[in-house]
Amino acid sequence: AQTVTQSQPEMSVQEAETVTLSCTYDTSESDYYLFWYKQPPSRQMILVIRQEAYKQQNATENRFSVNFQKAAKSFSLKISDSQLGDAAMYFCAFSDSNYQLIWGAGTKLIIKP
C-alpha cells in the first residue's frame, strides 16, 4: 500500500527566509503524481505545486519549488522569501493511476515576522 510520510509536525521560519518541508513516500508504481497542498485556518485545500513522476525536471511555481528524488522517493517543498501569508498546514499527497489521493500527516508552517 502507498504511504506518505511528513516527518516534521511543525516548522518555523523568519519572514523573507527560505524553508524546506520534507516528504517521503512509498509505492511500487512507476507512474504517479505528487502534490503539495496548503491548508490555511479557513481549512480550504489549496494546490501549491504538482509533479509528474515521469518528469525529471523539478516543478516550480513562483516562490515554491520542489526537490523530487524518485529513487529516494523523496519530494520536498522549498518556499523562498517566506511571507506571512504562507503560514498554514502543508500536506504532501500522492496519486497513482486510480487518482485517489494518499495524504501525509501535514506540517504546520509558522512564519516569524
Added chain:
Amino acid sequence: EPEVTQTPSHQVTQMGQEVILRCVPISNHLYFYWYRQILGQKVEFLVSFYNNEISEKSEIFDDQFSVERPDGSNFTLKIRSTKLEDSAMYFCASTGTDSYEQYFGPGTRLTVT
C-alpha cells in the same frame, strides 16, 4: 475561474440522524471524490465516483455511507446514521478527463452531537 462548491459550510446534527452533504463539481469534470479530515488528523480518502458508479472506496466508506449524482450537477454524500466519530471536515473534489489535478471545494464541517 470555475470552482467546486459545497453546501452547507457547517452542519450540526444529532447522533443517529441522517445527513446529506452536497457538492457541485466543476461542470465538465467527470471524476468525483469525497475526502474527510478529522480535526488535527490527516486527510483520508473516502470514495471516488465515475460514470454514475463508485470506482474506488476506502475501508472507512462502510454501509452507512452512500454517494449519488441525482442530477447533472450535484454530487452528494449521505451518512445514514451519524456517529460522534463522523465529526470532521468533508471535502469534495473533481477532476476532468484531461488532467489528474483534483480541484477541491471549501469543505463542509460536520459536527455530530
